[in-house]
Amino acid sequence: MSANFSLAGRTALVTGANTGLGQAIAIALAEAGASIVAVGRSPMDETAAAITGLGRSCLSLKADLGDIAVLEPLVAEASAKAGAIDILVNNAGIIRRADALEFTEKDWDDVMDVNLKSVFFLSQAVAKRMVADERKGRIINIASLLSFQGGIRIPSYTASKSGLAGLTRLLACEWAAKGINVNAIAPGYFVTNNTAALRADPARSEAILARIPAGHWGDPKEIGGAAVFLASDAASYVHGTVLTVDGGWLAR
Ligand code: NAP
DSSP states (O other): OGGGGOOTTOEEEEETTTSHHHHHHHHHHHHTTOEEEEEESSOOHHHHHHHHHTTOOEEEEEOOTTOGGGHHHHHHHHHHHHOSOOEEEEOOOOOOOOOTTTOOHHHHHHHHIIIIIHHHHHHHHHHHHHHHTTOOEEEEEEOOGGGTSOOSSOHHHHHHHHHHHHHHHHHHHHHGGGTEEEEEEEEOSBSSGGGHHHHHSHHHHHHHHHHOTTSSOBOGGGTHHHHHHHHSGGGTTOOSOEEEESTTGGGO
């Protein structure tokens, strides 16, 4: 059975791999045997050191994913330098907090561009090559509990993550027969930069913790197993699902 979970010989492109969940996912995929292309706007040194320390290769590519024009050249460079992409993890994401009555167009557009528009066009660029090469592939989108719930003070984030769940299902329906499994992971509340503002607010932080059946905020190390599963042969018949990794939050 362990061979079913092996990613040996596969190449995975992970966006936003310098920190947080993206870093943890890149390291977990490398632990399972994959070579990594780490993409983002900040230096990837820490992630690359961890991955090469495991004896895997890590190609770091700089890109601002808010700019759609960079996506095709990014995939071309990644494929030329690291080989064909077998696994794409659309992890990079941003959040902006303000009351809905005050929320600005810029905070709407910035979040939608990174969290939704770039995910679609990066997936399209990678999938075009997978289909042209008649190669099986995996796409894993990092969704959110806000793919299912409303939340407060994060209108563009909730819209983007709810949209991402729908996009995951649409792409699964279009691409399953072409050999590409498209799925998503919906993380609960994890300790990363994304949740720093919540954790700095004692009332919100306590209220959130009180609702998590597992009794603790997620450690980024607790997300990697779900990504390895969805990327592996063990998930060959899994298409269009949004897998929650949330300490039981949604079950409550
Ligand atoms: P994070 O530490 O803020 O990481 C976000 C990553 O996205 C960083 O690597 C960031 O790069 C990158 N990024 C943002 N905008 C980018 C851009 N324009 N171009 C390239 N890279 C960009 O937060 P995280 O929690 O690990 O977030 C990872 C994903 O998980 C996000 O999609 C987030 O919405 C989702 N998520 C997180 C939680 C949670 O509890 N933490 C819960 C549900 C969903 P920089 O470091 O350079 O900013």
